Amino acid sequence: MAWYPIGPSSYPDLFGQMQYVNSPSIASQWLSLTRDYAAKFGQDGDRLTPNEGRRTRARQQELYANYLRTGYPVAAFPYTSRHDEATHGNAIDAGVTTANGHNRALTGDEFAWLHEQCELRGFTWTGRFFITPEPWHIEGDTKPPHFPPYPDINVYNAIIHEEEEDMTPTQAQQLADVARAVGSLQSDMNFIKSELTGSGSDQTRLQETVIGIRALTAGDSRLKEALITIRAIAKKLGIPVKEK
Ligand SMILES: [Zn+2]
Incomplete structure (x- = not known):
């Protein structure tokens, strides 16, 4: 399966790690959503960033074991999570990275905006249906988007800041692997x-x-x-x- 970068996380235990989703359309719509956010809320340099995208099975096992041990935070049984690297990979947990690099949760206003705006870009706020609702959990490619991604968004340029327009899909994949x-x-x-x-x-x-x-x-x-x-x-x- 090919993986498409959506930017690094600033979430404490994933800090600095590039996050991925399983389709280029989700990646380009997410990057477009981060631009929408910047226009609306980014005056102080705050950015919409992925706390987590694809989750490895090892990490899901770890989170689930922790959930069984402590009861919190709630984690899905391994392999059933929408973040799962093998079965899904279309989920993103949204967070904010401040100008000084710190991670914070979206505010109430920002979540309300996210839940509306993400739907226009082909996402669904599926976290609302969880037993413990998660305002940050959205899933891409779940409905036809109202807007196309911004035309200059290139999912590979998100990590390698060069024009790579002549890349073959194989080269692009290699580049994504290197970035990962x-x-x-x-x-x-x-x-x-x-x-x-x-x-x-x-x-x-x-x-x-x-x-x-x-x-x-x-x-x-x-x-x-x-x-x-x-x-x-x-x-x-x-x-x-x-x-x-
Ligand atoms: Zn999630």
């Missing part, structure tokens, strides 16, 4: 950075982090790259790193 890897690497690096900048013994923390990353690197070239990068950073900072 970069988004994921960025979030790995954010995590590593947060591990390194805490208080305590930086040296010990760094060594533990490197050991932890090494344990994860088997078969994952992105994490291997992250490890090389972090070793280079450590060297620059003059922090010794154990080889084994």
